[in-house]
Amino acid sequence: MSHVINFSVKHLLPVTKCYLRGNFVSSFCKYSSASNSTSNSGNVLDNLTDWETLSKKKKISKAMKAYLERAQEHDEFMKKQQQEFAIGKRHLANMMGEDPETFTQKDVDRAIEYLFPSGIYDPAARPLMKPPEELFPARKAAEFDEAGRPHHLLFYTGKPNFFKLLYDAADNIKQLQNFEDRVIRKKATPDPNGALSLEGSVWLTKEQLEQVLVEKILDLEYDNFKVVMERLVSLPYSYRCKDFIEKYRNTLASQKFALEIPKPSYDDDGRAFITTYECLRKKARGDVTIRSPGSGKITINGKDITYFEDVQSREQVLFPLIFTGMQDRVDVECNIEGGGPSGQAGAIRWGIAWGLRSFVEKEMLEKMQIAGLLTRDHRRRERKKPGQPGARKKPTWKKR
Template sequence: MRRVTLNFVRQKGGPGDKIMFRPPPMSRTTDPYRQDSLPPHRIAKTLAKTGIDKEFIEYQVKQFELGKRHLGNMMGVDSELMTQSDINQAIQYLFPIALFSKRSRPIMKHPDEIFPKTATLEVDENKRPKNPFFFSVNAEFSNLFFLLADAIHKCDQALKEGRRPERFLPYDPLTQRWMGEQKLSDLLNTKVAKYNMRHFNSLIRRLATHPMAADYEHLLEAFRVKTGTAGLSIEVKQQKQSLNDIEGFLESDPFDRVSIAQGAKFTAKATVELRPCKDNEEAEVTVNEKLLSEHFDYIQDREQVMFPISVTKMYGKFHVKATVEGGGRSSQSNSVRLALSRAMVPFLEDNLVEKLRLSGMLTRDPRKRERNKIAQPGPRKKKQFRKR
């Protein structure tokens, strides 16, 4: 146990003299591994971020063994034969306490049970952390989210520049699974919150369904889980065939030739699943499991949806299955048009992709509703002026 010396000083001045308590200074120079200023759960959070020092753990183990011998001497028991339950009973007998909070009760456990097992902190030659998100709340997750978001941004930029993927990476949600909460926690050596898990699943699926996902296949494989022979992820054969040849697509399994893309405008978000049609098969265009004419009543909205197909002259070549939510009819039709244009890129020639890009169909409309201002009835509207 730590010996604490209470220092009392007399404060002069004011209405009478007051005796005040001055806490003793921390002896960091004599004992650099002393952590009495923080409770165990705060030490665990700090170490989870900075990494555990081996010397610190060795010191804590020595202190645990010393305290265990002291408990054995006080209880008249051999310390070598004491288990964790015996230690808990001894502490409860020697230090009876009725505090409700468990963190306020005295505990004595092995350091491996108190301090988390984390990876060693990587530092440079100046002893500075290499992780750029070290000072964030959760450095490992922030770094992972940045890698996924940066990969998605670079894929979007490649599509805007008119680049075509060299090969197509199929995605089947029925056979491909991603890391769960426990496996991701073990990989990152940190506890995973539910909102972080939802954010991770959203980013990894968005990257996996991107037409340019083949450029980051190594990143996807790092978080993909093998689920047995029936659920193995589909292996992509590196064939040197052009993605422009739709007849070559039809010779292979049509379920392996699916393009999925997302689009948005204002608050409307759309997802389009594009499949090539087989011979003598009529193309279908559905929105939210309804025909195009049933979902969009106005002909202007239907023209907006079919504009990418009419520009590229690809009538009757694809099955279009779109899902859209949020926004109004105009924003929904524009979001479906953007998603359809992005999904068509892997199937088109370079000149047709350039045509779509010049038409502005591969770029999202950045406009948003302007927020209301303080002390105003609307974004721009002002109150009526009264001179008197």
């Protein structure tokens, strides 16, 4: 009996719809009829209908629907971009007269630089051709199920990945402190060899962190991230969560001086000499030649060290020589132009230090690096801004 009724209702429903639609053409009626029929049947035949499957079909949430649409749109867009990129790459290879099959991204960059030379200061503003995966930011996968219920416990913070990171860091701190307490209770001391060394790396920059998290974060939040991570690192047993810490650190490129130190050449007298070109500081430009063995003779533009009238500049020229203890073992010749005494002295200082690399031992080289003598000072005069009297100086404030 029940089966029969169930059947009849299921068959009837579409029929009634059609019938009603035929009679009254308004959509309002359609909805009302549908609700009427369901409520009626709900009252009478609750236990007879297969509601689970029905409700499942109906209950894809609006958010999910919108997400699916967006995702599909994005996929299509990316597909199109990838096709265009592949075609463009082939064209470019043909233009450059190379084999399109073996044309790599490196070749693409070179070709673009050759075809569209640009003097724009910021590299990010120059023309480029990169695979679309690099150019268009990655998107998050759906963060909620079909019913609209979020997967992530921190979904309603708005930045679940970022706050999960902070949460994990805090969790780690707590665990390390517990561990430390346990060690202290056992009266043991921490292993000094196990200490975490973070010298060669830095924290991810804000942009990199955003890329990792696939979330935009504020400056303040980035600062918070750094504070929390620094606190974690400062704990004595931080090496226990080394993996977690190193996920958020960038290794720095090793120092340049270690790469190649030129071998000195020999002049007619049999003296070793080395010339450093492009010694720059502020507006000063010049070159420095160092000859060894020598007697500590310094020649600047044909004069001796009295070329500089102020003592400070003379001290700067002598700085690397005194530091390495080579002041009476080498001769220095410089040609320098542009800028003032301070800039010229700084340029010569860097040139002498750079040239001395070939004449000193490795330990002294490291000492020079720690003293900052091998770092080029790339700072320039800051430009004046319109609407104010200087680079930073503002006009005197007047009420009216």
